[in-house]
Amino acid sequence: MPRPSSFPSPYPPPQGGREAPVLQELVGDRLHLSDGPIDVVLKAFGSEEAVVAAHTAAARRFATILPELCAELAALRAPAGAAEPRSPVGRRMAEACRPFRRIFVTPMAAVAGSVADELMAAMLAAAPLLRAYVNDGGDIAVFTAPAQQLDIAIAGDFTLGPVPARCGSIRIRHGDSIGGIATSGARGRSFSLGIADSVTVLAKDGATADVAATLIANAVDCEDASIVRRPAAELDPDSDLGCRPVTVAVGRLAGPKRHAALAAGLARARGYLSRRLIVDAALTLQGETVTLFPGADHALERIAS
């Protein structure tokens, strides 16, 4: 008797024994796409046909994203402006970094947000949608049609353990000029030069939010004996951060040091706000959260409360 076939994948078998991209549907009509380090959960809202068309378009576009990026990894790991990436996602990454490149940044800082934006663009080109989100490991592209809104929960509280607890939610309305939400920090999967537990940024698209969150999180910093740093290359020989020291562990900080670290991050965030690169930011360090608009009736203020 022949063995029953395994899970049918819409993707062609990968070459050279590599693992194929994975597509699966999750509870609540969400679509999960995964290929190597890219892990996306997305959902489109609209008529049934529109949702089918949007999810199909995203799944199709997804199939070649990782190979496209890997073909120009060297250019993407070089400081922004040093090389011109050619792939659509690579160009998004470089474009998003352009306004930030006064300080050291590589297009890799925008990779997750750019993948989210690319899939969002594919969905919106395929069908009229009411709302949609593409969550690439915490870097999220969002869309709301006129009169629509989308609630996003934020889990950034690490005081209970390594798995963050939910600490607030953001309501995104059409006309907010918010197309991306990104969270970065020393607790995330990527390396951080700073010590923030998390920095969440709202911006016009996922790629911009991603770079800004990364750079603001890098700025949340202070000197303390309890902070352990190691050259990035010692941990990952191919890191785009080279020998820059990245945060490995942070001990309990005294109040003044914590405030100083958050203030340093907030100063960088204010700079980005004044240049209209971001819409809002919330910075969290050891149970304390600060935002750009304290006391304002504004989306991210709820995270702080």
Next chain:
Amino acid sequence: MSADLSLEARSRKFGAAEGDGIVRCDACPVLCRIRPGRAGACARYANEDGHLVRVDPVVLLRRAVDGGGKLVEFSAGEWDGALLDPARTFVTGIGAGTTYPDYKPAPFIVSAEHEGVDTVTVVTEGIFSYCGVKVKIDTDRHLGPETAPIRVDGEEVGHVTTAEYGSQMLSVGGVRHLTGGSKSEGKVTCEALLKLCAGEPVTLSIDGGHAVVVEAGKPPIVDGRPEERMRVGCGSATVGIFAKQWFGEVDEVIVVDDHITGVLTEHQAGRVLDMRPAGIRVRGRRSTPGRYFQVANPGLGWGGTDITDPLAIIRKIDPATAWPGLRLLLTSTTGEDALYCVLDEALRPIPTEIPSRVLKVVERIGENCEPSLSTVLFMAGAGGSLRAGVTDNPVRLTRSVAAGETGVTMGGAPVYVWPGGGITVMVDVTRMPKGSFGYVPTPAIVAPIEFTLPRGLYEGLGGHAADIVSVEEMLAAVAEGARVDPWRGENPWPFRGEKR
């Protein structure tokens, strides 16, 4: 070959060692170079002491929709788009891990309502020291004498057991080879079991017999030759089945078989058809009329004998009975080998072209043979420690399984629970999800096992009630990282309440 079990070998599959203990991961095009103790960008592959290891997810089995329900359909049509609905999801023990020490509850104790019954599934991975596989090889060829040792790389890993109808049974593994012999014997046995259970080919060499490549669900390869057909019956049965179709087309048929060779005109089937005795005497020991044992030695020739020239089994042709022009057919029990002869004036059989009407019947023998396969059943006993992860009072679980109240599955596949004491189970490895089996260096085999029973009964058995989580909670916690396989239609859904 024995190195295949090692971390190095698994590492080689996807990774390549570089300097400083760095492993380059080839699982995706990022080609991460991972330092010891760290994971790659995907967090699914990690470098453990210089070796690339996979951090395996839990495997969920998802049942297809039987009508209704809102579905997202993909236009490409390769994907059915079924949702990961708690009511249609079964959590397997694969990747669940095991708990230590024993008294700790199993990794997942999942509750769900099915058909109005509150049901609990205790999901774990068992470490089986007492385990092995029973292999059934569909062949009438002689593989080796009963009880002969079976070896892999020179190490004894099992033995030849009984011959069944059209098949030869082998036993591979078992605690005496895993832990009772030398370290190398245990390692090679464990590796052979893992491969057999994973559906990979393994070459088994039988002392005083032959080499057979066994791959679950595939035809066996005996001394380099793939088997195609499982005989339709023994030589005598073949004569009985096809006698009427040969009648009038040939005057005598000899069906060569290592077990029982059949001779048509002497056989009861020929007598009933009033066939004229042909006077062709075959070698061997006559059992009953027209049925002969031991016409030759066992081997890889015709019908499991060592015969390659079928005329060699003719002892004599009786001139008082046979006649010139007599049409004689010799065939094997699978129709793979056949020779048609006509007796000349001196009553010598002269091979002649086979008439198409006779050939048709020979081909029909072939058509009636089933494809020859190797099938692999994993057999293991759930020890006290595994059962302790299920309940505080392990013997009650045993009794409940024996009574049929508690269903047992392995990776969602149905098992046969051997009657009597303990929980000794057998499962067809091809019905289990990919990657179900692992090992620990003891050596012992790690395999998923799930116990499904009504919640009330679980609590009554002394189950770890406080550790029960709902399937919804379970999915919320693991679904995104889990591997989701489709439910296999041939496996009964564990929640339909049927008693085994």
